[in-house]
Structure formats: C-alpha cells, structure tokens
Amino acid sequence: MIPDEGLRGMTIQTGGLNGVSWEEKGGSVLLEAEAGVPLAALLALSIKRGWRGLEFVAGIPGSVGGSLRGNAGVEGRALGDLVESVLLIDRKGSPRWKNRKEIQFSYRYSDLLAEHKAVIACRLSLARAGTAEVALRARDFFNKRVGQPKGVRTAGCIFKNPKSGFAGKILEEAGCKGLKVGAAEVSAQHANFIVNNGSANSRDIARLIFICRDRVFEKTGILLDLELCLMGEFLDGEVGH
Numbered sequence: 381m382i383p384d385e386g387l388r389g390m391t392i393q394t395g396g397l398n399g400v401s402w403e404e405k406g407g408s409v410l411l412e413a414e415a416g417v418p419l420a421a422l423l424a425l426s427i428k429r430g431w432r433g434l435e436f437v438a439g440i441p442g443s444v445g446g447s448l449r450g451n452a453g454v455e456g457r458a459l460g461d462l463v464e465s466v467l468l469i470d471r472k473g474s475p476r477w478k479n480r481k482e483i484q485f486s487y488r489y490s491d492l493l494a495e496h497k498a499v500i501a502c503r504l505s506l507a508r509a510g511t512a513e514v515a516l517r518a519r520d521f522f523n524k525r526v527g528q529p530k531g532v533r534t535a536g537c538i539f540k541n542p543k544s545g546f547a548g549k550i551l552e553e554a555g556c557k558g559l560k561v562g563a564a565e566v567s568a569q570h571a572n573f574i575v576n577n578g579s580a581n582s583r584d585i586a587r588l589i590f591i592c593r594d595r596v597f598e599k600t601g602i603l604l605d606l607e608l609c610l611m612g613e614f615l616d617g618e619v620g621h
C-alpha cells in the first residue's frame with residue numbers, strides 16, 4: 381500500500397515484462413515467466429496444458445515479481461516451492477540468475493532483494509498431469525476462499541499468521557471486527573481483511589491497521605507482523621518499507 385500522496389522516488393511498472401515460455405521433458409515442465417505476468421495467466425496456462433503445481437494460486441491476485449518477493453501462497457504451499465531459478469538485477473542494472481539453492485524462502489518471505497533490486501523473471505518447475513485434474517485442484521483451492529470477503533475493495537490479508545495461530549482469529553478475539561476509521565472497516569466476515577467502503581484514504585487504512593495491531597498486543601502480548609507492504613511514509617513516525 382502506498383500513501384495517497386505517492387512515493388518519493390522512482391517506481392517501475394513491470395506490466396511490459398509479460399513473456400512466458402516453457403520446455404516439456406518427459407513428465408516435467410520448466411516454465412519461464414517474466415516478472416509482470418499475472419499469476420492468474422500462469423494458472424490459466426497450466427490448466428490449459430495440464431501442468432500440476434500452480435493450482436494453489438487460484439484467487440491470489442498479483443504478478444510473478446511481487447509474488448516471488450513475498451513468497452505468496454496459501455495453506456503451506458508457496459511460489460518459492462516451485463522455483464528453479466530467478467533472474468534478478470542489481471542497483472547497476474546487472475542481471476544474474478540465482479539458483480534455488482542460493483535463495484531463502486520462508487512463510488511470506490524471500491531474501492531475493494537482499495542484494496538485488498528487482499525480479500525480472502523466474503523458472504518454475506511443474507509436472508505434467510491432465511487438464512481436468514489441474515482444473516479441479518485449482519477450483520478446490522479457489523472454493524476454500526469462501527470465508528474471505530468478495531466483491532469488496534480490499535488488499536487481502538493485513539497480517540501474517542504468527543506461530544501461535546491464525547491472525548484472523550486472534551484479531552477477532554481481540555474485538556477488531558467492525559472497527560472503523562473513516563470508511564475503512566475491519567471486515568465483519570474475516571478480521572484479517574480491511575474493506576474500503578468507498579472513500580477511505582490510505583491514511584485511514586494505515587491508522588486502522590495500527591489500531592488493530594496495538595489492540596491485539598495490549599490484549600494478548602502478540603505483536604502481529606504485517607503481510608501487507610506499506611511503502612512510503614504513514615502516520616507520525618511509522619515508516620513503511
């Protein structure tokens with residue numbers, strides 16, 4: 381999330397990095413995708429060609445680059461599990477392919493940007509299966525999202541699940557459901573989602589996030605860690621990354 385005033389500095393639009401290619405060998409597939417390719421496009425291709433591995437991304441909006449950076453996933457599966465290698469560029473613009481073994485992935489984390497500045501492309505390892513099987517598995521993952529708010533304006537989960545449980549349940553038990561700042565409201569359906577009911581600005585949303593975090597800390601001693609990236613400057617002294 382960025383402040384309504386924008387960011388100080390340069391931003392890169394990766395939508396033009398939209399190349400996809402693949403190599404099928406026996407039962408395996410090496411899929412190469414550039415950073416701007418939407419996960420949904422990769423999943424659609426996987427279903428069409430009957431490749432197994434990416435079904436869990438059903439319902440996760442985002443591009444390859446952003447999703448690798450945060451190791452997007454669900455239910456113990458994440459994009460990093462499929463990575464064979466990632467093409468990165470450093471501050472000087474020099475490209476370098478990094479192998480899986482050189483990259484650390486964990487829950488909603490990768491160290492891809494520790495020394496580098498951007499993800500350019502990746503190679504993912506998938507398995508050949510059948511279209512019907514892959515489509516069914518993708519639908520199963522999508523259907524499991526039934527408890528998440530739909531058809532509303534939301535950025536997805538705000539906090540990571542701590543080791544002690546699910547962030548949504550912890551937030552709900554701390555009484556966060558229904559809290560509001562302006563038109564920003566903690567979803568009555570799932571307490572780890574904030575919904576913009578119309579005119580909420582980025583500061584309203586950031587303020588509500590910090591109210592929820594503080595409330596959980598006061599009630600439980602758990603300091604929830606953000607899953608959402610706050611970029612730029614938010615609230616007095618609260619600086620994103």
Ligand SMILES: Cc1cc2nc3c(=O)[nH]c(=O)nc-3n(C[C@H](O)[C@H](O)[C@H](O)COP(=O)(O)OP(=O)(O)OC[C@H]3O[C@@H](n4cnc5c(N)ncnc54)[C@H](O)[C@@H]3O)c2cc1C
Binds near residue numbers: 394443445452535611
């Ligand atoms: C309804 C909903 C449901 C969601 N469900 C899930 C879920 O189940 N699991 C999950 O993990 N996430 C989920 N998300 C969050 C989000 O969709 C994912 O985290 C997604 O992977 C973000 O990708 P993006 O391309 O939108 O990244 P952005 O949000 O645009 O960027 C995220 C970060 O990555 C950086 N970045 C983007 N591209 C690059 C690049 N090429 N190189 C280097 N850095 C880059 C950005 O600067 C930013 O810091 C959900 C979101 C919504 C709205």
